Amino acid sequence: xxxxxxxxxxxxxxxxxxxxxxxxxxxxxxxxxxxxxxxxxxxxxxxxxxxxxxxxxxxxxxxxxxxxxxxxxxxxxxxxxxxxxxxxxxxxxxxxxxxxxxxxxxxxxxxxxxxxxxxxxxxxxxxxxxxxxxxxxxxxxxxxxxxxxxxxxxxxxxxxxxxxxxxxxxxxxxxxxxxxxxxxxxxxxxxxxxxxxxxxxxxxxxxxxxxxxxxxxxxxxxxxxxxxxxxxxxxxxxxxxxxxxxxxxxxxxxxxxxxxxxxxxxxxxxxxxxxxxxxxxxxxxxxxxxxxxxxxxxxxxxxxxxxxxxxxxxxxxxxxxxxxxxxxxxxxxxxxxxxxxxxxxxxxxxxxxxxxxxxxxxxxxxxxxxxxxxxxxxxxxxxxxxxxxxxxxxxxxxxxxxxxxxxxxxxxxxxxxxxxxxxxxxxx
Amino acid sequence: xxxxxxxxxxxxxxxxxxxxxxxxxxxxxxxxxxxxxxxxxxxxxxxxxxxxxxxxxxxxxxxxxxxxxxxxxxxxxxxxxxxxxxxxxxxxxxxxxxxxxxxxxxxxxxxxxxxxxxxxxxxxxxxxxxxxxxxxxxxxxxxxxxxxxxxxxxxxxxxxxxxxxxxxxxxxxxxxxxxxxxxxxxxxxxxxxxxxxxxxxxxxxxxxxxxxxxxxxxxxxxxxxxxxxxxxxxxxxxxxxxxxxxxxxxxxxxxxxxxxxxxxxxxxxxxxxxxxxxxxxxxxxxxxxxxxxxxxxxxxxxxxxxxxxxxxxxxxxxxxxxxxxxxxxxxxxxxxxxxxxxxxxxxxxxxxxxxxxx
Numbered sequence: 001x002x003x004x005x006x007x008x009x010x011x012x013x014x015x016x017x018x019x020x021x022x023x024x025x026x027x028x029x030x031x032x033x034x035x036x037x038x039x040x041x042x043x044x045x046x047x048x049x050x051x052x053x054x055x056x057x058x059x060x061x062x063x064x065x066x067x068x069x070x071x072x073x074x075x076x077x078x079x080x081x082x083x084x085x086x087x088x089x090x091x092x093x094x095x096x097x098x099x100x101x102x103x104x105x106x107x108x109x110x111x112x113x114x115x116x117x118x119x120x121x122x123x124x125x126x127x128x129x130x131x132x133x134x135x136x137x138x139x140x141x142x143x144x145x146x147x148x149x150x151x152x153x154x155x156x157x158x159x160x161x162x163x164x165x166x167x168x169x170x171x172x173x174x175x176x177x178x179x180x181x182x183x184x185x186x187x188x189x190x191x192x193x194x195x196x197x198x199x200x201x202x203x204x205x206x207x208x209x210x211x212x213x214x215x216x217x218x219x220x221x222x223x224x225x226x227x228x229x230x231x232x233x234x235x236x237x238x239x240x241x242x243x244x245x246x247x248x249x250x251x252x253x254x255x256x257x258x259x260x261x262x263x264x265x266x267x268x269x270x271x272x273x274x275x276x277x278x279x280x281x282x283x284x285x286x287x288x289x290x291x292x293x294x295x296x297x298x299x300x301x302x303x304x305x306x307x308x309x310x311x312x313x314x315x316x317x318x319x320x321x322x323x324x325x326x327x328x329x330x331x332x333x334x335x336x337x338x339x340x341x342x343x344x345x346x347x348x349x350x351x352x353x354x355x356x357x358x359x360x361x362x363x364x365x366x367x368x369x370x371x372x373x374x375x376x377x378x379x380x381x382x383x384x385x386x387x388x389x390x391x392x393x394x395x396x397x398x399x400x401x402x403x404x405x406x407x408x409x410x411x412x413x414x415x416x417x418x419x420x421x422x423x424x425x426x427x428x
Numbered sequence: 429x430x431x432x433x434x435x436x437x438x439x440x441x442x443x444x445x446x447x448x449x450x451x452x453x454x455x456x457x458x459x460x461x462x463x464x465x466x467x468x469x470x471x472x473x474x475x476x477x478x479x480x481x482x483x484x485x486x487x488x489x490x491x492x493x494x495x496x497x498x499x500x501x502x503x504x505x506x507x508x509x510x511x512x513x514x515x516x517x518x519x520x521x522x523x524x525x526x527x528x529x530x531x532x533x534x535x536x537x538x539x540x541x542x543x544x545x546x547x548x549x550x551x552x553x554x555x556x557x558x559x560x561x562x563x564x565x566x567x568x569x570x571x572x573x574x575x576x577x578x579x580x581x582x583x584x585x586x587x588x589x590x591x592x593x594x595x596x597x598x599x600x601x602x603x604x605x606x607x608x609x610x611x612x613x614x615x616x617x618x619x620x621x622x623x624x625x626x627x628x629x630x631x632x633x634x635x636x637x638x639x640x641x642x643x644x645x646x647x648x649x650x651x652x653x654x655x656x657x658x659x660x661x662x663x664x665x666x667x668x669x670x671x672x673x674x675x676x677x678x679x680x681x682x683x684x685x686x687x688x689x690x691x692x693x694x695x696x697x698x699x700x701x702x703x704x705x706x707x708x709x710x711x712x713x714x715x716x717x718x719x720x721x722x723x724x725x726x727x728x729x730x731x732x733x734x735x736x737x738x739x740x741x742x743x744x745x746x747x748x749x750x751x752x753x754x755x756x757x758x759x760x761x762x763x764x765x766x767x768x769x770x771x772x773x774x775x776x777x778x779x780x781x782x783x784x785x786x
Contacts, residue, residue, distance in 0.1 A: 034746050083730070108593075173577060410587065418594055
């Protein structure tokens with residue numbers, strides 16, 4: 001018993017010693033390193049944490065203020081997410097909710113609690129409309145952008161060529177998976193192709209034989225996948241098993257995880273995933289990450305060149321740039337949540353700025369404004385070459401003529417359903 | 429010492445059968461009610477309201493509903509989560525179809541819908557028993573969650589398939605939706621929970637409760653002494669589903685603010701079932717004790733390392749948490765298989781005869 005107590009004590013002291021209590025700007029992250037989605041969560045969370053650690057070690061934080069980047073574990077559960085939100089909101093300048101369920105829960109509270117939500121590349125697509133969603137940001141591209149860009153890639157620029165094609169949307173039966181449906185349905189009508197949505201229930205993620213049987217029967221020209229976590233690996237292995245031509249199989253950016261493809265290796269060759277981030281092993285930033293974080297033993301990541309890890313870096317870069325913009329606008333170092341909102345609204349990530357940050361090519365240049373909270377950066381198509389993801393297209397841009405009216409319509413619906421909902425009419 | 433019964437004489441059968449035959453019990457309940465109605469709300473922070481007080485009350489109410497069916501009437505149910513969902517969706521439809529409706533009335537009415545669905549799925553219980561009935565209620569669970577996903581009218585054709593609670597006011601005060609304050613919602617939940625608990629205590633002590641218990645203990649014997657089994661079982665399903673449905677409406681409207689269909693999936697049913705089992709089947713108090721252990725304890729465990737200044741990696745805390753809560757559940761079930769309620773009864777018994785053990 002005595003040894004056990006001593007061991008526990010030693011462990012407690014060891015743990016206490018290893019984590020320094022940082023003061024400064026508090027940017028919590030509602031992470032999920034446990035639970036069914038952990039495999040995809042861990043590299044992103046590592047990337048986010050490592051970028052902030054690097055800034056603290058290299059520059060002493062941002063504009064002289066240290067970043068207190070802390071994780072609160074949710075395990076992707078909405079209940080835990082709300083607990084984390086309540087726990088952190090007193091001091092937090094930002095909420096990074098991570099799951100669509102948590103985003104839906106936190107979104108209505110933003111006008112009351114006045115803490116901006118940063119949901120890069122996920123969440124509710126109409127959040128792009130800054131007039132209605134004053135406190136929510138989903139740079140650099142939304143799911144509706146992704147749907148539009150994937151269709152453009154399939155059409156190879158000529159949308160008329162989609163006529164008569166059959167496209168299967170294999171999606172998670174969950175708010176996240178249903179996100180692209182309004183855009184794809186509108187496009188199917190406009191360009192006269194057939195859209196076949198095939199839902200995958202949360203319980204069937206790992207066993208999709210029924211869905212792939214249906215795909216074989218439908219004989220679609222392309223399969224577009226809106227998958228996450230265990231669903232991706234399930235779909236990819238099933239596609240290989242049913243000998244579906246991989247080059248006609250395209251996933252959203254959360255369905256482009258290296259580990260899922262490594263399971264099938266060469267058989268997965270040709271699989272594509274749209275992505276607003278691209279790994280750049282030779283970027284100057286990566287050298288800094290290696291020097292200040294990895295070599296200092298502060299990183300938990302093994303593969304620094306995976307798509308998801310580097311996307312995590314980009315996500316933290318957006319937050320860091322927003323903090324910097326807020327500091328400049330308000331002339332203070334210790335910014336508040338309301339000031340960060342201004343910063344997020346005035347993000348201007350130009351090619352020059354990316355060069356300065358040593359991140360050229362890791363994310364397309366974009367900028368946000370009062371009315372545009374997404375930035376609509378565009379994205380690249382990445383292709384699995386059997387060992388890693390490589391670039392397969394030039395920068396694609398979403399078709400705003402489809403997306404903007406839909407965004408306005410759905411945002412207005414949301415505001416109406418949640419009345420009284422303040423709308424910022426001063427935006428252009 | 430604390431539970432000295434000397435000097436408390438019962439001079440009538442009525443006094444002997446009172447809910448609190450010992451004065452100290454009534455006093456203790458008074459203290460708990462005082463805490464719940466006055467002291468907690470005065471001292472609690474937003475965090476405490478949102479993560480401990482309100483959820484414990486709502487889960488207790490759901491477990492109470494299940495306990496009426498499983499603990500008092502002996503019909504095992506695995507469909508609690510889905511019945512909570514029926515309550516929540518019914519409340520959502522009532523509110524959106526009739527925006528002028530008082531929210532409390534809507535919440536209390538939504539239980540009627542889940543009671544109806546409960547009776548419908550309870551009909552097989554007249555022929556099948558035990559594990560087979562559990563399978564029938566499991567079918568209800570899967571069917572209803574499937575229905576919540578596929579029947580778009582239920583969520584007003586919202587593209588994300590989730591329901592979102594609008595801002596609702598009652599006499600100029602917001603009671604639901606993002607504008608509502610946690611304290612208002614807590615008081616509403618507390619009020620409804622107290623009311624339903626009071627009704628359930630009286631139901632289980634009266635004629636209906638006795639027929640349920642007779643059915644539970646041996647249904648053939650119950651039938652032989654003239655109890656109408658159909659009536660007994662179906663009323664148990666109706667009352668249980670009503671309480672569970674109201675708990676579901678409170679769950680979404682007074683606490684979560686938004687819900688997607690898979691929220692009401694089987695993990696929720698199991699959670700409520702665990703609360704009822706660990707608290708003690710066939711008791712009212714046990715539901716509260718179970719909810720405190722299952723809902724409250726993980727939150728407290730998460731807060732402890734931070735409060736005493738130990739910085740542990742958040743994912744590690746979560747892992748530790750799962751292990752500690754799991755161990756505690758096993759511990760309590762080993763020490764007292766009849767649940768926390770029985771544990772409390774033993775403690776009370778010992779206190780009454782103290783200092784003379786048997």
